[in-house]
Amino acid sequence: MxxxxxxxxxxxxxxxxxxxxxxxxxxxxxxxxxxxALLDAAAAAAQQALSLAEALQAPGPVHGVADRGRFLPGAVLLDNQMRHGRAGVKVYRPFRAESGALLLVDLGWRALPPDRQLPRLPPAPPPGAVRGLLAPPPAAGLALGPALTATAQPGQWLASRYAAPELAAVLGVGTLPDRVLRLDPTLPIGDERDLDLLPNTLPxxxxxxxxxxxxxxxxxxxxxxxxxxxxxxxxxxxxxxxx
Known part of the structure; x- marks a missing residue:
């Protein structure tokens, strides 16, 4: 038994x-x-040059974009972004195309010093042409704590994750899509960046x-x-x- x-x-x-x-x-x-599927879509998107409005309406997660417009006031620093083994922030600014289409543009990565003193950002780039990849924002991970915190700089926010409704509210831009424009690294604006869609994650x-x-x-x-x-x-x- x-x-x-x-x-x-x-x-x-x-x-x-x-x-x-x-x-x-x-x-x-x-x-x-x-x-x-995301990597395959990115490879196909590299051959595209849609306007921002067309890309936002097109099916699929990733599209190549080439458009003109202007950056709006305000900036978002997305925290906990690793590059070269160092912690830093990604800088995002709202951008409105001449067609009226609106989203956040990834202007690149900046390292944070050990004391986590936030960088003082330069003025927004002047109106002109942008190009890059329309892609999903960085993965949020565990949603712990508030998504946004005001910084000492007026109009500048520190974000723990990409939360489109909260970002749109503090930036005063109405609504934001759940995608961002990964700016072409060859453009002479912004900070260090690339078009890698799977950074700091498993292939x-x-x-x-x-x-x-x-x-x-x-x-x-x-x-x-x-x-x-x-x-x-x-x-x-x-x-x-x-x-």
Missing amino acids: MRQHTRLLGWLLAVPAIVLFCLLGHWQLQRMTEKQ PQRHLGYAVQWFGLALAVLVVALLLEVRHRRRRAGRAAGG
């Missing part, structure tokens, strides 16, 4: 573990597919590797459970034959 209870307990532990490992593997495959290949590991763990637990079950049945058959 004791062995029967141990066998039952073993299966009660093995089955949830197998299901959990399979779910984790499936989630990693989903992340791989999502990120690969699709790593997600595939983790998925294989999780599915491998599920298979290992299943094999061990089956081997123990086969051994148990052989023992029982042997006892029955001996009796």
Whole structure:
């Protein structure tokens, strides 16, 4: 009877573990597919040159943009942005195209000193041409604490995450899309930047590797459970034959 209870307990532990490992593997495959789709869209977008209004209306997460307009007052510093192994902020300013389309433009990254003294920003770039990639904003992660904090500089806000409604409210621009313009790094405005859509995160290949590991763990637990079950049945058959 004791062995029967141990066998039952073993299966009660093995089955949830197998299901959990399979779910984790499936989630990693989903992340791989999502990120690969984003990279594929970025490659196709590099051949595009849509106006901002056209890009905001077009299906898909990423589009190439070339347009003209002007930057509006106000600036947002997105906190906790890593580059070259250093912590810093990304600088965003609202931009309105000549067509009236509006969004935040990523003007690049600035390092923060150890005391986290926020940088004093230069004036907004003059009206003119912009180009780059219309893409999703940086991932928010865990939404802990307020999304925005006022800084000592008038019209400048420190953001812990990209929250379009709150940003639009403090900047006084009505509404903002849940996408930003990643400015072409060759343009002579802003700070250090690139068009990497997956910074500080795992590439699709790593997600595939983790998925294989999780599915491998599920298979290992299943094999061990089956081997123990086969051994148990052989023992029982042997006892029955001996009796």
